Amino acid sequence: MGSGDLLRRVSEEITEAVFPSNIYCAVCGSLIDRSRPYALCDKCVTQMHWITGNTCGICGKALPNTYRGFDSKGRQVCYDCMSRSHYFTRGWSCMSYGLHEREMMMDIKYSGKGYLARKMGDVMFDRMEVLIEEARECGVRPFDxxxxxxxxxxxxxxxxxxxxxxxxxxxxxxxxxAERAEGAGRPDCISTVPRLETKALVRQKETVMLRSLNPEERRLTLQDAFAVNPSLRHRIEGRNILLVDDIYTTGATADSCSRTLLEAGASEVYLLTLCSGGNRKLKGD
Ligand SMILES: [Zn+2]
Ligand SMILES: [Zn+2]
Structure with missing residues (x-):
């Protein structure tokens, strides 16, 4: 275990001791028992805007069931994706960004509740586990x-x-x-778990808060905001990448990252976001 890993483990354990994860509902603060998934009480679980129905075939945002809008490939796509093409191939998202989701994101970002982000990693895995089959059917190669x-x-x-x-x-x-549980005892089990890469893509420009900007301004602000570390380019070249972000609004951040990765030789970039929603109602990106 490297010293970075050890440090992270220790800091996670301290966070867990100071802010035990499953005792209070992450959104409303009411007492819950530790067995609850995602650290949410029953009421809040039902109030979150989980994406389960119709979605945009490109960015993954929820669409009303009555929505009818198709691109040239016959995919159902949202207004945003209809008017602008993206650098990422396809995106998926877990929940629509409403009042509860916003409160939760504020807690994660500004109240030091890092353990909540970990719970949301669980949400992402559960969502992706369902989608991975769908992705395979659409010809998506396994993520590297x-x-x-x-x-x-x-x-x-x-x-x-x-x-x-x-x-x-x-x-x-x-x-x-999940893979260990499935392949337990089978020596021929080849891992399909993608590798986590946190060093190759870097933010090279300190950007101002995006929330006050319109989509075009965001795009300009984020141009060249990211770069691939030249010494780690080999970890990107030819790879099928799944980009992970907390909130998707206009897609400016996802596009800027995706373009940078593609220019560095990535094979394809896919996107998984926790929350997504319309443009102007949203804060953050
Ligand atoms: Zn609650
Ligand atoms: Zn879309």
Whole structure:
């Protein structure tokens, strides 16, 4: 175990001791028992906007069941994806960004509740486990690498963690555990768990808060915001990548990362986000 891993383990254990994860509902704060998944009480679970129905075939946002809008390939796509093409091939998302989701994200980002991000990594794994079959049917190759969207350094120092990285780490942990459980005792079991890559993609420009910007301004601000570390380019070249982020709105961040990765030789970039929603109602990106 490297010193970084050890440090992370210790800090996770301290976080767990100071803020035990499954005692209070992450959203409303009411007392719950430890067996609850995702650290949410029953009421909040029913109030979250889980994406289960119709979705955009490109970005993965929820669409009303009455929505009818198709692209030239016959895929059902949202208005945003209809008017703008993306660098990532396909995205999936777990919940629509409503009031509860916003409250939860604020807790994760500004109240030091890093353990909540870990719970959301569980949500992402559970969602992806269902989608992986669908993805395979659509011809998506297995993912080689999972890359969390990097946050800017100032925010990382203030927060102490990158919430997308915490989610991605838990996502991989769950995937490995599921595979171990399935392949237990079989020596021929070849791992399909993608590798977590947190060093190759870096944020090279400190961007201002995106929430006040319109989609075009976001796009301009984020141009060249990311770069691939030249000495780690080989970890990107030819790889099928799953990019992980907390919130998807206009797709400006996801596109900027995807373009950077493709220019560095990535084979394809897919996207998994925790929350997604319409443009102007949303804060963050
Ligand atoms: Zn609750
Ligand atoms: Zn879309």
């Amino acid at each position: 690498v999972v890359i969390p969207v990097p946050v800017n350094r100032k925010r990382l120092v203030r927060r102490g963690y990158n919430q997308s990285e915490v989610m991605a780490r838990q996502f991989i942990r769950r995937w490995s555990a």
